Amino acid sequence: MEECACLCGVGSARGRRCRQKRQRPAEKAAVEGKPATLAPAEKHVEADAAARCCAERGGIPSPMPPPPPQRCSLQDLPVEMLVEIFASLPGTDLPSLAQVCTKFHHILHIDSIWRQRCREEFGVRENLQNLEMIGMSYREVYAKLFHPYRHILGLWQLDNDYGTVLNVVVDGLCITGWAYRPSLNTDVDGPIHFKLSFRIRLTKRKSATVECMEGRISRPHHRHVQIGKDRFTTQCKMTDHRKDSPMRLRGEWGRVLVQEDGQQYDCLTYRRLYLPPRRPDDLIRPGLFQYNYDALSLKIAMLSFHGKYARVTGTDKAFEIHLMRRIQLRDGEIFRNFQELSRVVQEIDKQVIREQQQENRTEESEGHGWQSPAQPSLGAAALEEQPVPFVLPVGVRSGDQNYPRTCRMCFYGVDTLTVTLSGFTFTRRFPGVFILFDENHFGFIWLEVKYFFLFGRVQHTFQNVEAPSPQAFLEMLKNIQSMP
Structure with a gap:
């Protein structure tokens, strides 16, 4: 306890004499009337020694302010670590992150970040060589194809008709729409036949284009897509999509021929379709x-x-x-x-x-x-x-x-x-x-x-058919019930 009192400056005269014997140069100068200056390092060393001594002897240390924490900025991290951090963030947050500083802007041009985002968000499994052969990067595919058309992915029902269901999925480096129709026979256990309806891909000019794959000749041709909330519409100048009766204005597939600017278009409208969520108390799987x-x-x-x-x-x-x-x-x-x-x-x-x-x-x-x-x-x-x-x-x-x-x-x-x-x-x-x-x-x-x-x-x-919430599913079901 005497050694503790010596360091803390309290206790018996013997402790005070011990303190006088162990006076540092700064303390001696203060005693002699000179200004005392103690280096910050010495203060922390002395405070730590006093705290340890008091802890060992059961004493109470004098309150001392903790050392200031070392400030570390995200910009000071190594590039390799920043690449890992950025690759784990949602792709929609990365453009804002690129505006923070020049360093982040350059890092976000590293293609491995966007490759991981394409894999995790859209299930892309293409290797880098396939992209290099067509002269594109994962960053371009994400920014010009997947991100602008992400809302079109999922299951859709042709307006006013449950006979045709459209599933829009990511297929390699394209987005494709597959139209599913029941089989021609009347067996309810028969398979659903599917046909490629359209595809969205990047051209050599690195711009996304929508190609219609329907028609009696089935040659790819341009199709315009307008995406809204829980519905989208396609328009095509080719009006021979119906193989049996192309002049019919409204058929079993829900197509409508519209007149606009002197041009006739084959127009289709789709509504969002979610599959029902499953609960343990359900009678069977919905x-x-x-x-x-x-x-x-x-x-x-x-x-x-x-x-x-x-x-x-x-x-x-x-x-x-x-x-x-x-x-x-x-x-x-x-x-x-x-x-x-x-x-x-x-x-x-x-x-x-x-x-x-x-x-x-x-x-x-x-x-x-x-x-x-x-x-x-x-x-x-x-x-x-x-x-x-x-x-x-x-x-x-x-x-x-x-x-x-x-x-x-x-x-x-x-x-x-x-x-x-x-x-x-x-x-x-x-x-x-x-x-x-x-x-x-x-x-x-x-x-x-x-x-x-x-x-x-x-x-x-089907892919991408889960409802984001029970409320979203109920709202979708009400929209179907309200159809004429």
Whole structure:
């Protein structure tokens, strides 16, 4: 403790004598009346020694200010380290970073940074030699192709038509749009055929150009693309895209011939399409399904789950399944008697209408009811449910006789159709039965018209189809439902 008192300047006279013996030149000068000057390094050394001594002896050190921290700027880091940092940042932030200083500006011309951004953001796997052969850099491909057209990537539905789905993806050093159409046969399990619709690439002048790949001759020609929020439009001077009837103004593919500045254009409009998010309590995996639209062609519909409700949305189909209104099968016997099946469904339908009237929820309830909070999981119950025999009730027609012969669950469903004629709007309800066969098949019986539709899952894997948020998916679904 005496040694501690010697260093701290407190304690007994012996400690003071010890301090006088150990006086430094600066301290001795102060005693003699001379101005005392102590170097900053000496101050820190003495303070550290006093702190250590007090800590060892149990004393309390005198408060001393900590040494000032050394200032280190991002610009002082080595170039190799800055390249790694910049390559991990989003490509949209790099142009602003290049304006900070000249050093950053030069570093951001290093192509390895942009190669990593192209790989992480757009999945590009091209090697550097391929770019060198065409005289381009990853920086040019990112800045002139991927970044300007990034909003066009994803899944799109041709306006007013679920028959054609367009998937726009990055394909090497190009952006390509693949039009997916159901097969010509009426098998709901058949593959979806795809055809190259357009591609966007960089020319030798290092500018992006949109090439149309459709038409009877299918020679690449210029196509104009106008991108908006959740929709985009293409215009092409070639009007022979429809191989069967090029003079038809509006066909099954939703094309329209427009007149502008004395020139006729083939115009197509697409709406953004997200695939439904999956939740643990979903009955089966949601997604796209094919069904028989008529005797000659198939259409595509989307199955999505919303808590107590499920929704099937298609070109001419938009029905709601009440997952809490299950119809007991009794070993499938209920399907053998159409009158009994119709009676059960009609009773449920009347009960649903009464509850809606009692709660004073009319159209607003139907618009938001299927967004109700999730209920106890039905997915596990569907897997554990033992299949029962299924046959079409007598008198019920179907465009597909190759349906599964067993099913697992049945639920009450309703198709609500709103029609506007001569300024008057009226709504009709078409109750029916939703039938779950397995993970990849479900059906619906419209009781009033005595018709059965079979739906088969689209097995193709699409790219860039995830919704950024649940709200974005619901907004997309509302836009589809509001289509005329």
